[in-house]
Each structure stands twice: as structure tokens, then as C-alpha cells.
Amino acid sequence: MPASGGPESALLTRARAREIFHAAASVAQMLGVRDIEAMVGAGTHALTRFANNTIHQNVAERSGYLSVRALVDKRTARASTNRLDAEGIRRVVEEAVTLTRLQTPDPESLPLAAPADVVEPARWFQQTAAMTPTSRAEAVREAIRAVESSSQTAAGIYSTGESALALLNTNGGFVYHAETMAQFSITAMAQDSSGWAKKSSGNAAELTPLDFALIAAKKATDSRAPGEIAPGRYTVVLEPSAVLDLVGQLFGDFSATALRDERSFLTGRLGEKIFGENISIFDDVYHPLQSGTAFDGEGVPRQRVPLVEKGVVRNVLYSRQTAAQLGAKSTGHGSPLPNKYGEAPMNIVIAGSDTSVEEMIATTERGILVTRLWYIREVDPYQKIMTGMTRDGTFLIENGKVARGLKNFRFNQNLIELLSNVEGLSPAVRASGEEAFDMVVPAMKVHDFNFTEVTRF
Amino acid sequence: MKDTALNALDATVRRGISYADVRLIETEDRNVSTKNGKIGQASSSVSQGLGIRVLDRGSWGFAATDDLSSGGIEAAAALAVEIAQASALTKKHDVALAPEQKYEVEWTSPIRIDPFSIPVDRNLALLFSIDAELRRNPGVTLAETALVFARNRQIFVSSIGSLIDQTRYTSGAGFTAFSFRDGEIQKRSYPNSFGGQHQLKGYELVDELKLLENAPRIAEEAVALHAAEQCPEDQFDVILDSSQLGLQIHESVGHPIELDRVLGTEANYAGMSFLTLDKLNHLQYGSEMVNVVCDARLEHGPGLGTFAFDDEGVPAQSTDIIRNGLFVGYMTSRETASAVGQKRSNGTMRADGWARIPLIRMTNVSLKPGRQSLDEVFGADHAIYMQTNKSWSIDDKRYNFQFGCEIAWEIRNGKSVRMLKNPSYSGISTEFWNSCVAIAGPEHWILWGTPNCGKGQPEQVMGTGHGASPSRFRNIKIGSAYAG
Numbered sequence: 001m002p003a004s005g006g007p008e009s010a011l012l013t014r015a016r017a018r019e020i021f022h023a024a025a026s027v028a029q030m031l032g033v034r035d036i037e038a039m040v041g042a043g044t045h046a047l048t049r050f051a052n053n054t055i056h057q058n059v060a061e062r063s064g065y066l067s068v069r070a071l072v073d074k075r076t077a078r079a080s081t082n083r084l085d086a087e088g089i090r091r092v093v094e095e096a097v098t099l100t101r102l103q104t105p106d107p108e109s110l111p112l113a114a115p116a117d118v119v120e121p122a123r124w125f126q127q128t129a130a131m132t133p134t135s136r137a138e139a140v141r142e143a144i145r146a147v148e149s150s151s152q153t154a155a156g157i158y159s160t161g162e163s164a165l166a167l168l169n170t171n172g173g174f175v176y177h178a179e180t181m182a183q184f185s186i187t188a189m190a191q192d193s194s195g196w197a198k199k200s201s202g203n204a205a206e207l208t209p210l211d212f213a214l215i216a217a218k219k220a221t222d223s224r225a226p227g228e229i230a231p232g233r234y235t236v237v238l239e240p241s242a243v244l245d246l247v248g249q250l251f252g253d254f255s256a257t258a259l260r261d262e263r264s265f266l267t268g269r270l271g272e273k274i275f276g277e278n279i280s281i282f283d284d285v286y287h288p289l290q291s292g293t294a295f296d297g298e299g300v301p302r303q304r305v306p307l308v309e310k311g312v313v314r315n316v317l318y319s320r321q322t323a324a325q326l327g328a329k330s331t332g333h334g335s336p337l338p339n340k341y342g343e344a345p346m347n348i349v350i351a352g353s354d355t356s357v358e359e360m361i362a363t364t365e366r367g368i369l370v371t372r373l374w375y376i377r378e379v380d381p382y383q384k385i386m387t388g389m390t391r392d393g394t395f396l397i398e399n400g401k402v403a404r405g406l407k408n409f410r411f412n413q414n415l416i417e418l419l420s421n422v423e424g425l426s427p428a429v430r431a432s433g434e435e436a437f438d439m440v441v442p443a444m445k446v447h448d449f450n451f452t453e454v455t456r457f
Numbered sequence: 458m459k460d461t462a463l464n465a466l467d468a469t470v471r472r473g474i475s476y477a478d479v480r481l482i483e484t485e486d487r488n489v490s491t492k493n494g495k496i497g498q499a500s501s502s503v504s505q506g507l508g509i510r511v512l513d514r515g516s517w518g519f520a521a522t523d524d525l526s527s528g529g530i531e532a533a534a535a536l537a538v539e540i541a542q543a544s545a546l547t548k549k550h551d552v553a554l555a556p557e558q559k560y561e562v563e564w565t566s567p568i569r570i571d572p573f574s575i576p577v578d579r580n581l582a583l584l585f586s587i588d589a590e591l592r593r594n595p596g597v598t599l600a601e602t603a604l605v606f607a608r609n610r611q612i613f614v615s616s617i618g619s620l621i622d623q624t625r626y627t628s629g630a631g632f633t634a635f636s637f638r639d640g641e642i643q644k645r646s647y648p649n650s651f652g653g654q655h656q657l658k659g660y661e662l663v664d665e666l667k668l669l670e671n672a673p674r675i676a677e678e679a680v681a682l683h684a685a686e687q688c689p690e691d692q693f694d695v696i697l698d699s700s701q702l703g704l705q706i707h708e709s710v711g712h713p714i715e716l717d718r719v720l721g722t723e724a725n726y727a728g729m730s731f732l733t734l735d736k737l738n739h740l741q742y743g744s745e746m747v748n749v750v751c752d753a754r755l756e757h758g759p760g761l762g763t764f765a766f767d768d769e770g771v772p773a774q775s776t777d778i779i780r781n782g783l784f785v786g787y788m789t790s791r792e793t794a795s796a797v798g799q800k801r802s803n804g805t806m807r808a809d810g811w812a813r814i815p816l817i818r819m820t821n822v823s824l825k826p827g828r829q830s831l832d833e834v835f836g837a838d839h840a841i842y843m844q845t846n847k848s849w850s851i852d853d854k855r856y857n858f859q860f861g862c863e864i865a866w867e868i869r870n871g872k873s874v875r876m877l878k879n880p881s882y883s884g885i886s887t888e889f890w891n892s893c894v895a896i897a898g899p900e901h902w903i904l905w906g907t908p909n910c911g912k913g914q915p916e917q918v919m920g921t922g923h924g925a926s927p928s929r930f931r932n933i934k935i936g937s938a939y940a941g
Contacts, residue, residue, distance in 0.1 A: 048543070049914055051722040055544040059915070060536055061521040061812040063506065077577075080502035082523045092503075099499050102578040106495060133518075133536075133543035141547050155724035157914045187725045196725075233941065261493070262598045262637035340490060340497035340601065374728075377848040379861050379938045380879065381642045387859050387938060389852045391728075410850075410857055410883070412938050434726060450941045453883060455857035456731070 007124035009164035009178035012042035012064065017166035017176065020084060024068055025170055027093040033100075035071040035112050036093070037169040037298070039336065040064075045161035048136040053144045053154055055137060068096040069337060071112060075103040076338055110320055112169040113298040120177060120294050121286060124162070125203040128180035131160040139184075143213035147188045150217040156186035160204055167299040177293040183432065184209045187392055188216035192457070193226055193405050195219025196372050196392035198241060198432040202291055219371060219393035223405025228454055229396065231409060235367035235423075236449040237360045237397065240431035242370045243444050247350065248436025249376060249386050250415055254283075254307050254315075255333075256322035257342025265384045265416070266313055275311040275419035278353065282306050283317065283333070283345040289430040289440045290347045297336035305331050307345070311420075319343040352428035352442030360424050360445040362400045368409075368449075369395040369402060376435045384415040388435075389455065409451040421447045458483065459622065461525055462507065462612040468534035469509050470616050474541070476512040476554065478615035480768060481505075481525075482811040487573065489580040490603035491588050497601065499577060506811035509537040515551030516544035521812040555794040555802050557771055559618035564765035566625045567755075568659030572606035575660050580604050583668070584632075590672035591634045596680030599635035603652050604628075604663065605908075611768075619770040627761060627920065628662040629655035629908060632672065634679040643682035643878065645675045645863050649700040650846045655906030655920060657759040678864055681876060688865050688880035690936030694840035694894075695882050696929045701862055702824065703905035703923030704846050709886035710742075710749055711822040711921065713855040714778055714786070715805075716793040718817075727912045728853025731886070732784065734797065740784040743890030746827055749779040751788055753804060753820035758904040760922020762807075762820030769815055771804035778822065782891070790817050809917035816913050821904065823924030827896025832871060834895040834929050840868040841935055843880045848938070851886075859883035861938055881938035889930060897926035 008014060017040045028036045046060035066089060067080040077099035081092040136158045147154035164178040182204035188195045196219065197212040238246070250265075258264035284304045285294050294302050298320055306314050318326070319334025319342050333343040361369060371393030379385040390408045397403065424445035431441050462481040469477040483505045490497035506523035507530070518541025522533040584602040591600035606628050613621040631653015633646040648654045648666055656662050697705065713730040717723055732740070743749075750757075753764055753773035764773055769791055776786045788805040789797075806815035835842070848861035865880035866873040904924040911918055 045915065046540075047915055049725075050547065051724055052549070052720070053547070054549045055516065055547045056722050057519070057814060057914075058517060058540045058544040059519040059521070059814055060540060061508075062533075063521075063523045063812060067502075077496075077499040079500065082504045082506065095501055099501060099577055102576060103496060103499060103581070108495075133540045134546070137543040137546045144547060153721065153724075155721065157725060159915070185725055189721075189724060194724075261635075263635060263642060267637060268640070338496055338498055338500075340492045374853055375850040377850045379848050379881065382637075382640055385938065387848065387850045387861075389850065389857070391853050408852060410852070410859060412859075412940065452937045452940055453857060453859075455852045455854075456885065457852075457854060457856070 006120040007122055007178045009124060009162055011044060011162060012040060012164035012166065014166065014176050020066055020089065021168040023086065023089045024066065024093050027090050028070065028097065031094065031097045033070050033072055033097050035170055037069045037112055039067040039165060039167050041165045043161060043163035045159065047157055047159035048140055049157050050140050050144060051155035053148055055140060058133065066092055068092050070096040070100040072100050074105040074107065074109040075100050076109060077103055078338065108321065108325055110324055112171045113173055113300055113320060114171055115173045116299060116301050118175045118295045118301045123179035123202045123291055125180045128160050128182050128202065128204040129162050131204055136160065139209045143186055143209040146210055146213040147217045150221060152217055152220050153189045154186060158209060159183045165293060167295065173299045175295045175299045179291060181291060182207050184212055186213050186216045188220040190220040190224050193220050193223040194392045195223065200432045200438055222402065223393055223395060226405035226407045228407045231451040231453055233448045233450055235364055235447045237357060237364065237367060237369045238444045238446060239357065239371050240429050240441050240443050241433040242373045243441045244431040244439050245373045245376055245433035245435035246386060247415065248439060249378065250384065251345045251348055254317055254345055255343045256316050256318045256326055259316055263381065265382050266316065270313055273312045274416055275308060276422050277311050278422055278425060279308055279311050279419050280351040281308040282349045283347050284349045285347040287347065287349050287440055292346050296332045296334045298334050300330050300332040300334060302332035317343045317345055348439040350428060350441045353425035354427065355424040356426055357443045361397050361402060364397045365399060367397040368406065369397055379412060385412055386415060387412045407457060408455050410453040411450055412452045413450045418446055423447055458612050462614045465507055465509055465530045465534060466614045466616065468531050469511055469537060472534065472538045474511045474513040474538060476616050478510050478613065478769060479507055480811060481507040481612040483610045484607065484810065486607040488605050489577060489584065491584045492601050493599060494588055508811045509533050510814060511537045511541050512552055513538055513541035514545040516541050516548050517552060518544060519814045552792055553795045554791040555800065557791060560766065560770060561620045562765065563622040566657050568626045570660035572626065572628050572660040573608065587632050587668050587672050590669060591632065591676045594676035594680055596636050597634045597676050598637045602632040604630050605652065613770055615770050621766045621770060623765055625657060625764060626659055627655060628658050628660060629653055630663045630666055630668060632668065634676045636679045636683065638683050641683055643679055645679040646845055647671045647675045649905060651907060651909055655761055655908045657761060657763045682864060682878045685876040685878040688841065688877040688936050690940050692932050692934050694837045694929055694931050695933040695935060696834060696840050696842040696868065696927060698844040698927055699903045699925040700905050701843055701846050702925035702928055704849055704907065705860065706822055706824055706923045706925060707819065707907055707921060708849060708851045709855060709858055709889065710778065711819040714788050715817045716787040716789045719787065720793060720796060726914050731854045731856050736784055738785055741782050741891065742779045742784040742887055743782045744893045745782045746896055747779050747782050747890055747893050748825040749822065750825065751776045751778050751820055751822045757821050758924060760821035760904045761906040761908065761920030762922040767804040767806045768808045769806040771802045774804045776803045788817050793817065807919055809919055813917050816917065818912065818919045819910065819921040821922030821924065826899035826902040826926050829895045829897055831897050831901060831927065834897045834927050835868055836871045837868060837929060838870060840929060841877065841880060842866045842868050856885050858886065859938060879939055880935065882933050882935045883937050884934055892931045892933065893928060894931050895929040897928065901926040
């Protein structure tokens, strides 16, 4: 819906955002500059962190900011501040204008975006905004007790936060978004094993820390006294977090700018079937399990974009700039200008199917169940080989059953090959990891996953 | 600023807590970059705020705000205490801090040229010159250049009476040439990956790096890599340039020696450490020529980990970590030092801005120079010489690592005989350091800056320093990144 409706955060009301913008625009006008764009944001974030079965770090922050981009004769630059009084606003506009006037003109520079109506998903929940240090601590205490009762040690976080962002320009553009977010993560550690679970949701009422504590504790119990098997190619069952963190490394390349720069693995592959028939991927901010704004860094509404359909790479994403340069239409995925990387997907949804993780295990004669992956880095940008480690719950599957825990592996895996070797997909869920932003992805059963080394635990 | 910080301390102490400190920070930064002849980024930002850390009922609380009005400060103080009291709901024992003196000090890091005195158009003129030089080579398909500058002033006040006013300037500069051809992307960076070199310096760093002069060579190497042979999969001696060795130190020494990791407080995210307490003064971490220090003092050099005081008011110190190959020291905080019975923190608590709590972070963790000449380091019958990091990964206890580099050279009888592409090496941390057989002398030692070290929840990004000179390691596994 237009910026006049939808949820609103008391941290930054629409009226306050307009007030700050008008103050900035007035300063710009006095400096002889008509065209400016501003992002006005505010947020609170609190995180209760625990380890060794006690809360050891417990923090909260509140902040706001104003980021101003000036546009003068096809030149542009940006300045930001968190000082939102009159003096702070004056200074940041002056800085933006000064930086802009020192640039060389860019013939491809576009005028400010035209006003657009954005259908804004409702992502602000009172239950999350109302969380307190005590309510988080009580939930953490219950989770710790569950892990302690298994004679294990718990570490993790429970965070809650609220944010609001308005993007305005002197063309009359005004879009606004408010949302809340809650996240719980827990590691349960036994003598020689560990287990992990994590979940995020806009609504804290949907988080059940105790359930996740029990999952982590069971994984730690089931993987005790881990054995070691030789590295090599194995069938793996990747839980959703492992899929997210690994496959999530692909998506920065689904960018028209990355393609134009020839830094994307999709260079020369657009329109080709490079993944398996069972792989379809979308960028869809409107998916009910997604989060984030329904507009991009210039206020352009985000479109739902099919990136991969039945293994064929169909589309990449466009900002206004790359769309104009390449004769395409913006998909609403541009980053705030000026920037080097152009555009990126923010709301990945990988289509799932109906095979449960239990069924994947039951149909595996010999393979490895992976809870989580860690320290994933790119080895080869065009083959898309990634390296990383398994962590916190790696299991041998034998004859359709989880047989025992395993010492952790290093992998060097080509992701194009991985998405061609998928034998089964679970229903897609909102997954959280540590190496990629949250996405909606299924668990996957994959054959010939390439483990190259084993570590000591 | 000092009055505001003291007011915040008063507002906190008034609530009857047992300890509090306040960090009021003002940061200014500038980022200028180019890509293929156009401006990539031209931005500046300023940020001001304060963080209040409090010990009450034996537990920690922390609240940060950028509302520096008296109402905003009172609210933050009240919230910090409320949070500490909530933390106490799960308390196992009271937090204890190793003793520390109070200090009243003003300190500014030495610079020759204030980076903010150089106009942005001059920054851009330099970057566009480098860009043009890189793209003069027709094989270069993408050229990126960047400059980053920051000024950070922090007022630290604490309930033991410290008042420390500290200002640090950091600068960074570098560029990368990419070449795409026949389904292969190669790149070369100068003087390092991660945006180049970063130090506690002013604009003089940019002048020292001779960026423009090195652009043609870097462009040529990026393009030549396409025709180079693939680095084989085998076990050979490996020689690392000082920047790659700096990252090797960071990952396989710097992180494992963080005492908070050892004690489990990072277990959910960054992980733990193989350096359990029983290994102190017993583990042969490296060969006898390996000596590593953690040194935040200016005498060590202008590193990203150089300062006068850490973020809990402890003076910069130098601590031996590995002495003649033996593991002899951790990085500590006041809390962790107390927990393991040490008399004093060695001053490594650092926070990523006003909105974050200090954590144990690397300062400058450096391999001391050796005694060999460069000819002796390269004097192997056969070795692979690797330069400039391309990928890096290590397990969550810091045993198993794998690094990829941008370029390698096969060395035979001390001479480079051919270029190799896609080099990588892997191993176990202690086995690697025990295989060290040659370390070049102080004339080849460089203090590198790593600007992107992540740790903590919420995640904090910190700049760390790592000094090293080219070194040789015997019989290292190479090439497994492309194996299978």
C-alpha cells in the first residue's frame, strides 16, 4: 500500500520522517541543489547471549540515521549521519553536496526515481516489540535448564528488535517500512560432541526456544563419541540451514551488474539449463515467510522474479541504472547509490517438495547427515567451488538410519554440480544460518558431495 | 564530549551498581572507490553515541544510544542496569575483574597527513589513474580501486576513575584487476586483497604504497594466469609471502589464543579453540624458530591493532604468545584473566563502535622476523611460492584450515621457473607451524592490516594487525581445493 498506510513504528513515524526530509531538502535548496534523496531510519535491537549455562553478555542499542544523496548535473554522492538535530541535518546535506560537486559527471546517471506505490507486507508484531530483558532472560533460563538436564552445556542467543526505514526524494517519492525480528539460536555441547538449532521470525510468539534447546541437546547426545571416516564423495542430507549457508553463496551473482562486469558465474550461462530439473528459485519479498522492505535502494517496488525454473537460469535482477543501460526493466533490487555492485536478491525462495528429512535418511544406504556448515568461502568464482566445514551435528547414515556421530569434514564443492545432484527436497521453510541471510529453502538430499579432509573433532 | 561521558557515568553509578564504564565515541569515515572508469562509491559518514557497560548483582548489562540528551542518557543508564539484573536470573557465580589502575590520558595516533585534509577530487584523480593503467591491458575485464579513511575519537570513563581520551586515524588503499576469459575468472590485488593495505596512518600510507607504479605488473599477472598451469595436488614445501602469512597467523594463531573462545563464551557463533588451558606452557605450537607476539604498542608499528588503551581502560601491552615454538600466552580481558587466575589483563578488549560491547580481539599478532636471508627462504630444491590471499577457511576450533592464493610460482633450486594458477594449501594448525623451516629477516617484515575480522553476537567487525616476513614450510599439502 502507499506510504500513508500500513504498520508504523513509534521509533520513526511517517510524519517524523517527512519532517527530517523536509529539513534536509530545505538545506539543499539553500545550497542551490534541487534533487536529493534521503533514507531516514531508526531501530532498537537487544540481544541476550548465553554460554556455560549462564547469560554472559546482554546488550541493547537504539539508533537512528539520515543518509542523503545529492544529484547535481549527473554527479552524485552520499553522506550519512546519526545526528538528527538541525545542525546535524545541515552538516550532512552540506557534505553530500560538497562530495557531489567534486565528482565527474556520469553520462549514464539517471534522474531521481519517480514516486511509486508499494504494496507493503505487514511485518511489525507487537509481541516482538514488547519483549523485555526479563522476558528474554526467562526464555533463555528455560532453554539452559533443558540442556543442563542432559548434562550438557548451552550457548546461544535470543535477540529481538524493531526497525523503520523511510526513503524519500524531491520528486515526491515516499516509501516506508517497519518490521520486527526475533531470533533464537542454541548450541548444546557434550564432552566430545555438539548440536545446534536456530530460528528467526518477525513474530517472537512463533519462536519456541525450549523446542530448539531440545533439538540441539538431542543432536549432541546422538553424535557423542564421533567416529572418523575417510573423506570422499558421499550422499548427503543437508538440513535447511546447511542448504541456506551453502547455496546462499550463489545469489550475489544473479545481478545484471555482476553479469556486465563478467564476475558472475552466470556469464555465458543465462538461459541455459545448468541445474537439475527439480531446482526452481525465486526472489519473492511477498512470500509469507520472508522479511524486509518491498522497495529497493531508490524506492522502486520489488518484483517477484523467477531466477531459476526447472534448472534453467531465467533471469537476473536489475536496478534502474542497469535496466536503463541494458534495455531491461528494473526489478526493484537496486542498492542505494552510488555503489559498485548494482543489485542483489534479498528474498530468496527455493521451491521445496514433499520428501521429509526422515524419508531422505530412510532411503539412504550410506551417507552423511549435515546439520550446519561453517566458514564457507569461495575457491573458484566461475566454477562456483566453495570450501567450508561441517559443524555441530554430523552423522553417518547407514542402511536408512542415523548410525552414529562423525568427526567434522572439510568440503570443496562445486555448487552447480550440487544443484544438479539433488535427489530429494523437503517442504521449504524459513531457515537461519550464519553465512548467508535468512532464506526460504528446503532440506536437500544430494549425491556425490565432495568432502576433502577430516578435522580432529 | 568528556562532560557527556561523565554525566552518563554518574547516571549509572547513581543506581548503586558495583562497576560501570562508558565509552562515548565520535567516528568519521570516508570511502571512495572506482570500477571500470566510473565512481563506485563516494560517501562519508559521521556517527556519535555512547555505550554503558555495567556490573550489577554480579552480572553484566550493556545499553547504547545515540540520543545524547539528558533524557536519552538516563534511559540508557536505566536500561543497562535493568539488563544486568535480568542477566542475574541465570547467574552461576559473580563476575570478577582482574584489578586495574585508573588512568587520565589524552592520546592521538601519529599521522603525517590528515587524510580528511585531502579533497575527494584528488582521491578520485589518483584512483582513476590507477584504473586507467589497469585497463590499458586489454585482458583486464574489470578494474576496482579503493581508498578508505577513518577517524575515531573515544572518551572512556569508568567507575574506578579513569578518563581516557583517545583518537585513532586509520587509512587503507588498494586495487584489483580481474580477467575473465574462456570460462575462467582470475584476479590480482595490490598490495593485498581485502581492499589493500590498512594501517594506523594518515594519507602518507597512500603515498608510500606506490599504487600507480605497480598497476601494470598486477594487470599483466591477472591476465597471464589464464595461460598458467594449474597448481598440482601434492605435498611440497610452501613459501608464503608476508601478506598471506599474516592471514595464516590471524586464523591459526590469533583466534585460537583468544581466552574467551577457550573458555566457551563464543561457542554458539565464532566457536571455541583447540588451545585448552592444559596446553599453556606445554604445547609445542611451532618449530623453534617460531616466535609470535601480541603487541598493541606503538613500538610494534602502526597496525590496525595499535592503540594506547584497550576498551576497558587497560594500557597497550606486548605479550609473548609463542616463544621458541612453545605456546606461552593467551589474549585476555579483565574478566577472563581473573577467571584463570592471572593478575592482570593484557589489554585486548576492543569494541566495534559505541553500540557494541568490548570483546577480546586481536591487536597486532605478529610472527617475529627470522634470521634467514630471502635467498635462504627461497633456497629449496623445490617449493611452491604463494602470494596474496584469495580464500580462507578454518574449523570452529581452529585445527583444520585451507587457504587459496591469487598466484603461485614453482621454485626450483631457489629460482622461479613457472607461474601456477589456483594455488591452495591446507593442514592442521600446529602441524603447519611445526613445519616452519625458514623465516626471512626484519628487512622483509611488513605489518599488514586485516580490516574485516568478524566475531561476537551481534557481530562486530574489527581491524587487526599482523606482521610477518616471507617464510618456508616443509611438506605441506597443496591443491586439495580443486581435488575430486
